[in-house]
Amino acid sequence: MNPFVYPKAKHTRTQKPRQYADYRSYKDVLRIEFHRKCVYCRVPDTNAPRRDGFGVDHYRPKSVFPELATVYENLFYCCNSCNSRKRSYWPAKGDETKLFVPNPCDHEMYKHLRFKDDVVEGKSTAGEFTVKLLDLNEPTVVSYRQSVTQLIEAMLAQLHRLDNVYARLSALAEKGGEGRDKLLSTIKQIEIDIAKAKRALEQLTAQPF
Secondary structure (H helix, E strand, O other), rough: OOOOOOOOOOOOOOOOOOOOOOOHHHHHHHHHHHHOOOOOOEOOOOOOOOOOOOOEEEEEOOOOOOOOOOOOHHHEEEEHHHHHHHHHOOOOOOOOOOOOOOOOOOOOOOEEEEHHHHHHHHOHHHHHHEEEEEEOOOHHHHHHHHHHHHHHHHHHHHHHHHHHHHHHHHHHHHOOOHHHHHHHHHHHHHHHHHHHHHHHHHHHHOOOO
């Protein structure tokens, strides 16, 4: 399971927040809208490496489009590293169709960016440009992705083992007999361990289990 994959379909916004005078007030809503992940590098906000937090990105920069500074449809959930690298970038006239930064609402992200193992590849001119502009394969981040995917694989294997043990012990407990109380106590502990493993996986992947 790779938590960093780019979506293959455009995102339709699900949240309808009130109008705020300060764009930063949309942050909590955007966190829900984009499932706690940076829309550009796909890192969940609970495990971001070398990042000092997440914030609100103006897809069309407010320095160029001040009228869109608090328009919800122009705002995205973004890690501070991608945000600082993107800055006020906007394609020059004539470059709009090739040197743009894809976003999940206006573009099918997978047509422009994909993960090959733990490295982001550009699948289009815009994708290649975005990889360079946002430094999506900075060594620290690639190493982080490797460690996360390895940890997820190990946790999924452990969860599979716990599920198997749980099923076997539950079958024995149903038969009753001597030692049933001890079996039920062990089963209860396994249920707790399974729940903990699922919560940890949710934190790593920003996906429900």
